[in-house]
Amino acid sequence: MxxxxxxxxxxxxxxxxxxxxxxxxxxxxxxxxxxxxxxxxxxxxxxxxxxxxxxxxxxxxxxxxxxxxxxxxxxxxxxxxxxxxxxxxxxxxxxxxxxxxxxxxxxxxxxxxxxxxxxxxxxxxxxxxxxxxxxxxxxxxxxxxxxxxxxxxxxxxxxxxxxxxxxxxxxxxxxxxxxxxxxxxxxxxRAEQAARLLAHLHPDEREQLVEMLRTGTPLETPPGEPPAGPPPAGDPTPGPAAEEPPAGHSARQKIAWAKVRAEIKARRAP
Incomplete structure (x- = not known):
């Protein structure tokens, strides 16, 4: 053989x-x-x-x-x-x-x-x-x-x-x-961090991130900040969003987060 x-x-x-x-x-x-x-x-x-x-x-x-x-x-x-x-x-x-x-x-x-x-x-x-x-x-x-x-x-x-x-x-x-x-x-x-990230997202944003994860784009939730998502009902001020990845992240991760922010802003625009 x-x-x-x-x-x-x-x-x-x-x-x-x-x-x-x-x-x-x-x-x-x-x-x-x-x-x-x-x-x-x-x-x-x-x-x-x-x-x-x-x-x-x-x-x-x-x-x-x-x-x-x-x-x-x-x-x-x-x-x-x-x-x-x-x-x-x-x-x-x-x-x-x-x-x-x-x-x-x-x-x-x-x-x-x-x-x-x-x-x-x-x-x-x-x-x-x-x-x-x-x-x-x-x-x-x-x-x-x-x-x-x-x-x-x-x-x-x-x-x-x-x-x-x-x-x-x-x-x-x-x-x-x-x-x-x-x-x-x-x-x-398998990662618990991804589960926490997806659990807080609006369904439309979740679908986009699932696709990004499926294609191999690494994403992490910044420590101490919940992922970006729609503000709670009755609260006119959006809560803290995942605006930037933690210090030391790769250029690829920063680009990924920039794409997420752009999509979120586009969907929230009137």
């Missing part, structure tokens, strides 16, 4: 209510989506079958007295940007809470450790600096089976052969800076 690595961009980062912001949900694979691949098997279109992970998940899931998943969670497969082994990167950054196949793909739910490396990775996910989820393992069954000598190549018309991966053995997964597939997505980093 030849080892392989597959990476998927993190399209969505959506902050969800509950927890302490250390549980990350992301797809590690998407099903029935042809994707152009160049690797040791050649140059071809790859499709991952929606039942490809069924057996490996049964083998890796907690069972009996074992409560943990037998799957590692590493940043960039424990390697440097140059592909060489990394002693620091070889340390796990989290532990799987759940891994399951749904209608879209292989969904991973990971509880990140309280370590310096895990904290760095979480912050980069929130800021949109880390753009991919990756996993490694091996292909146990494919259709067609083994590639020809020299690997799959385009035909005379430039058409690529489609290879369906029917059974995959999962070894480890985790975030990586190198995206390859176009359709996988990080669903969310």
């Amino acid at each position: 030849e080892p392989f690595i597959r990476s998927f961009p993190l399209e969505d980062i959506r902050v969800r209510a509950g927890g302490d912001g250390r549980t990350v949900e992301a797809y590690a694979a998407v099903f029935d989506t042809p994707t152009t691949i160049r690797d040791q098997d050649g140059h071809y279109n790859e499709v991952i079958d929606r039942r490809a992970f069924d057996r490996t998940l049964n083998q890796l899931a907690p069972a009996g007295s074992r409560t943990n998943w037998r799957v590692g969670v590493l940043y960039n497969h424990g390697r440097t940007l140059f592909g060489t082994p990394s002693e620091r990167g070889a340390m796990p950054i989290g532990a799987p809470v759940d891994i399951k196949a749904d209608n879209r793909g292989l969904l991973t739910v990971t509880r990140y450790n309280r370590t310096e490396l895990a904290d760095e990775v979480l912050e980069n996910i929130r800021e949109g600096s880390i753009t991919a989820q990756s996993f490694s393992g091996g292909f146990l069954r494919s259709d067609p089976g083994r590639p020809p000598r020299g690997g799959w190549r385009p035909d005379s018309g430039g058409n690529l052969r489609t290879v369906r991966r029917q059974e995959v053995a999962l070894r480890e997964y985790g975030p990586t800076p190198f995206p390859a597939y176009p359709d996988a997505a990080v669903i969310g980093v």
Whole structure:
């Protein structure tokens, strides 16, 4: 069984209510989506079958007295940007809470450790600096089976052969800076702060912020100030609004808050 690595961009980062912001949900694979691949098997279109992970998940899931998943969670497969082994990167950054196949793909739910490396990775996910989820393992069954000598190549018309991966053995997964597939997505980093922010907003403003969070724009409520929203009934003076992000915030966050203020003012204008 030849080892392989597959990476998927993190399209969505959506902050969800509950927890302490250390549980990350992301797809590690998407099903029935042809994707152009160049690797040791050649140059071809790859499709991952929606039942490809069924057996490996049964083998890796907690069972009996074992409560943990037998799957590692590493940043960039424990390697440097140059592909060489990394002693620091070889340390796990989290532990799987759940891994399951749904209608879209292989969904991973990971509880990140309280370590310096895990904290760095979480912050980069929130800021949109880390753009991919990756996993490694091996292909146990494919259709067609083994590639020809020299690997799959385009035909005379430039058409690529489609290879369906029917059974995959999962070894480890985790975030990586190198995206390859176009359709996988990080669903969310759960954060109580986002829940407090959304709870105080007018429905129209809430809808806008949900969209901004879905697309990966990091937003935080300034300490000691409630989020912007319509003033209470009978109070002619608007209450304190989230006019500026806390000192030290990134330029991206300041731009996000500027957009929110502009939208709020536009909607309040007669």
